[in-house]
Amino acid sequence: SAAASRGPRRDGAQWTAGYSYAARRFSFAAEHVRRSPGYRDLGTFDLARYDGGRRSTRIVATVNIPRQGSFGIAYLDARSASGNAARLISASYSRAIGRYASLFISGDHDLARGGSSAQLRLVVPFGRNSVGAGVSHNSRGTLAQLDYSRSRPSDGGLEMAVSLASDRQRDLYGQMSAGWRGRRIEVDAGVAVTPGRQAVWGSASGSMVMLDRHIFAAHQVNDAFALVSTGVPGVPVSYENQTFGVTDAAGYLFVSQVSSYHGGRFGIDVLGLPIDQTAETTERRVALRRGTGAVIAMPVRTAQHVTLTLTDEAGVPLEVGGLVRRSGAPDSEVGWDGIVFLQDIGSHS
Structure with missing residues (x-):
């Protein structure tokens, strides 16, 4: 595909080529994007200092094996207009454990800088509540983490997230945030703790x-x-x-x-x-x-509605199934004993 944009003192174009395939147990997608520095779209046209990517390549493949889980591998190569570059390769595995829990394992390697990281997580949801535990490792060491979260209902209410982590030196890291959304205002607050430091924040908006x-x-x-x-x-x-x-x-x-x-x-x-x-x-x-x-x-x-009993000249109720027709109104059907219900007689009398 091709796209172009034009604006004050900046014109640009974007070219995209890609392929995707999806089946029940296997999927594959590849995409390459190139854009000129002046290109903007609806999501970035009003950002004065937008540093968009000049080119990017993305390749993703997944395999789903019944009762064994899902395996995935991905490659990303991107370069921004300012020259910043990233080249990453990652692999992941996930599967359900029992009826509720899920296991997730992933690892990635930075081809440009040479760093690697890996993580293992187990998540157990309980309705709107979720508990997770995991271990991650990178060049700075190993970190064990325990998480709890409560999602907010779509019509408002309370949400909460708590995360605790500890490294090999038994230093404790923690973060807790909570938010409440009412009909007219939204309030958020939180606290973060690291060895020797702590931070508190809060906000209210409307x-x-x-x-x-x-x-x-x-x-x-x-x-x-x-x-x-x-x-x-x-x-x-x-x-x-x-x-x-x-x-x-x-x-x-x-x-x-x-x-x-x-x-x-x-x-x-x-x-x-x-x-x-x-x-x-x-x-x-x-x-x-x-x-x-x-x-x-x-x-x-x-609206005014009435229930009438319709009879013939001899006073005998009309038969079931007859129709009462009014101009500009839907037909009404005669029921047992000649009873008929007429809706909105004020506007269609």
């Missing part, structure tokens, strides 16, 4: 956004954002099929993490609403530029 003449407190906005408007409170809102929250007392929900240049799916769930509330649309796809926002209206309104 944002204030004015949209549709309302002010919203939300997480830090790093890309695009959106304001979902339904007009009624308590309506569940989802973005890309993941529940993001429910609308507030004014019928709004601010979505602070929207991927730019992508037609994202916004939806509302009306199944739990009262029977007299309805929405004309429950899903919209919207693409936004980076740093911009939009109001996405999916209004929920109050």
Whole structure:
């Protein structure tokens, strides 16, 4: 493939050649990329001091043997525009142990500098919690490590990571970090300890956004954002099929993490609403530029529904299966004893 970019005082091009093959038990991929110093893409065009790679070669092969695990080997040769070079070769092996644990072994060698390293790790997950232990060795010595982590739920909450390590001199190294994500703020804190030194850090981030003449407190906005408007409170809102929250007392929900240049799916769930509330649309796809926002209206309104008993001139209920047709509304079917349910008669009377 070939690509080109053009900008103020910098033009460039990129050429890529590659091959990949994937089967059930074997996969292989090779890629070579060359680019001129002035080349930029969407991920790097606004980085003033970007030192992109001038060329790179990557070769990866994996073999999966049933009940024995997966073997892999990789080679990387890369050179940046400033002349920095890296040539690495690595090999790895992984397999499941029992129903839950997994074993990982890897080793790599730096062909440019002559250094080597290896590591062995055993990981056992427990739901959102995970415990791991490992041993690594490089030119500076051997290190034994014990890890614990707890992942954060997608809708917010607590996450935590603790890591302890010790070398042959029994020097202790440790790091602990924790984070909490609420609806409007994100807080992170941690501590790191090495022989004779320690460091503590913490941060809190959020944002204030004015949209549709309302002010919203939300997480830090790093890309695009959106304001979902339904007009009624308590309506569940989802973005890309993941529940993001429910609308507030004014019928709004601010979505602070929207991927730019992508037609994202916004939806509302009306199944739990009262029977007299309805929405004309429950899903919209919207693409936004980076740093911009939009109001996405999916209004929920109050509708009138009635249950009628239909009879003929003699007062006998109409037969089951008959249809009641209204202009601009879906047909309604007559049930037992002539009973029919008509939805939203206010707008289709």
